[in-house]
Amino acid sequence: MATIFYFSFLFKQKLSLSRIGTNLTLIGLISHTLALVFRTIESGHAPFTNMYESLSFLSWATVLALVIVEKKYQLRAAGAYVLLIVVALMAIASSPLMPKEATPLVPALQSYWLWLHVSVTLLGEGFFAIAFITSLLYLISEAKTRQGEETTFSPSKLDSLSYRLIAIGFPLFTLGGLIFGMIWAYRAWGSYWSWDPKEVWSLITWFVFALYLHTRLVMGWQGRRSAFIAILGFLAALFTYFGVNYLISGLHSYV
Amino acid sequence: MALPPSAPILIFASRKSYLYLRLILRLDKFLIEYYPNGSIKDWKSTLTIIENQKEKITKTIEVNHPLSYQGFRFYQSSYGWDWKNLQLQSEIKKRSNPQYSHPLTLVPGQPQNAPDNLTLVVTHFVPDFIITQSGQITTRSLEPHNPAAFIQVKQGHKNLYTGWIFARFADFSLSQAAEPSDYHFLLKDVQAEMYSGIQIAKDPGTNFIWAGCIFLGLGLFLAFYWPPREIWGLIENHNGVVNIHLGGVASKNKETLIQEFTRLIREIRGFK
Known part of the structure; x- marks a missing residue:
């Protein structure tokens, strides 16, 4: 099922310079939403409990953020480049190396904090992904x-x-990432902070974006310097997401 | 800490230079719930806290649902089997007589007598049998995935059988004295008491962390939606000619000030 959406995204990407592109993105988003809903009903738990599911959800969150931004700021043309990232994420998710079957939830994930923590964090990262693209486009x-x-x-x-x-x-x-994560960790692991690699790396990501905002709001940085920080921040987020999972082992072993 | 059922543990608290008995924690019940496919759904421990010889609170905790009592928090953190205290259900069979069966309960290290002048003793037990590449026998985990017992069987003074028998693979055995005999030995079941791993946390500083989170959230909200800025206007009337002077200053986030300022000018111009 996911492959169909993957291809529908590919189509959109080619056409998204026009109004049709936006409409196709919307159709893609709706079908993707339905796919996530069906998966949730079928598996009985939130659709982000392993790498495949969370990649799919991150793509969904990025497209959702994109649709909001296009509607609000009328910047349709940049959408094509954002969809490139989405296609890349869906391609990784669809690769044969990713286990796709929905497995029952391990005890640590059985909490409504799973919904709050993961969905809000990934939605935030969706916005970072678009900021990454706009910063790259800015530099060019x-x-x-x-x-x-x-x-x-x-x-x-x-x-x-x-x-x-x-x-x-x-x-x-x-x-989502920091505060909800701390509350959940306090309930599940007995400590709000465990210096787990994923925690440390998301803190690094958080610091990079905090640096972006501080230099911009307080010191008046703009343009190239800001763009570089935004790009660095998204790369840190990507490392938190992929690098920590595949290179370092820790408490966040599920996603 | 590992908590075996019905054996309470004592929790001490320190006050300056001495420890005093604070609470007694007792595990009433521990169970594992499984999904239909066999993977673990949840661990549940029923805990009772005793203070001053009175039972104060009883609660079934599970992962994500700890017990809170006077600043102490009790978490379900692990589980396991007490492999030092186990019973092995075994069975002696005869190849010449398929009807023959003699059940036997073995405890490691204690020789057991059986009919026909047999003596069995379990000298080693591993819950998850594996042979490493260097040929060593060890256990892969502490879970009973492949329980195996090393038994020595004597008939009178004669060594009859020495080797490993497996609970999961009844037909398979790994013996050193490969002299064929009429008897064969099965490991039917392994029983060991389970323990529940409870993590106890007391962290009075956590409330400051939550307060910090609230301040962080408020600060973010203020920084984005309520930045300090001032806009002045001076209206002059020179004999019917009205001049409007506008000025603004912001200590941070000058971008939104510029946006707001241009919007203001546009509105004033449109007012004409």
Whole structure:
């Protein structure tokens, strides 16, 4: 089932320069939502308890964030590049190496905090993913502008969009990842902080984005320096997500 | 800590230089729930806390549902089998007589007598038998995935059988004295008492952490939605010609000030 959505995303990606692209993204999002709902009903638990499920959910959250941003800030053209990331995530999720069957929930995950902690965190990371793309686009268009070339996007618009995305993503990430995670850890493991590799790396990610906001709001940094921090932040988030799982073992062994 | 059923443990608290008995924790019941496919669904421990010789509270805890009592929190953290205290149900059979069966309960280290002048003793037990690449026999885990017992059987003074027998693989045995005999020995079941691993935490500082979380949330909210900024306006009237001067300052987040300022100017211009 997931493969169909994967291909529908590929289609959208090609067409998303136009209005049709946006509508196709919307159809993709709705079908993906239905797929997640069916999976939840079928398995009886939240659709993010292993790597495959959480990748699929992260893609969904990214597309959701994208739809919101496109609607609010009228920046349709950047959508194509964001969908590239979504396609990449779905491709990894669909690879034969990922176990796809829904397995019963291990005791540690049987809590409503699973819903709160994972969904809010991944939604925040969805916004970071879009900010990553807009920051990359900023760097490209800014370099082009300096050489006197025409660009599709106005660099200053991209810069302020990146800021707004992080301004939405950061509170979500703080609430879902940090605060909900601490409360859940306190209930399940007996301590709000265990210096687990995933905890440490998400704290690093959190610090990078906090640095972004501080340098921007307090010190007035903009443009290239901000874009670099936003890119670094998303790379840290990616390492928290993939690197910690495959390179280091810890308490967060499920996702 | 590992808590065997019905043997209470004592919890001491320290006050300056001495320890005093604070609480007694007793495990009333421990059970494991399984999913239909055999994987573990939950561990449940029923705990009773005794203070000053009175039973104060009884609660069944499970993962994600700890017991709280006067600042102490009791978590379900692990479980296991007490392999030092186990009973092995075994059976002696005869190849010449398929009807023959003699059940026997063995305890490691204690020789047991059986008919036909047989003496059985279990010298080693592993819950999860494995042979490593270097040929050593060890246990892969502390769970009874492949329980195996090393038995020595004598008939009078004659060694009859020395080797491993397996609970999961009745037909299979790994023997050293491979002299064929009429008897064969089965390991039917392994019984050991389970214990429940309880983690006890007392962290009076946690409330400060929650307070910090609330401040963090409030701070984020204020920083984004209520940044300090000032906007002034000066309206001059020079004989019917009205001049409006606008000025603004923000200590941080100048971007939104610029946005708000341009919006304000646009609105004032539209007012004409």
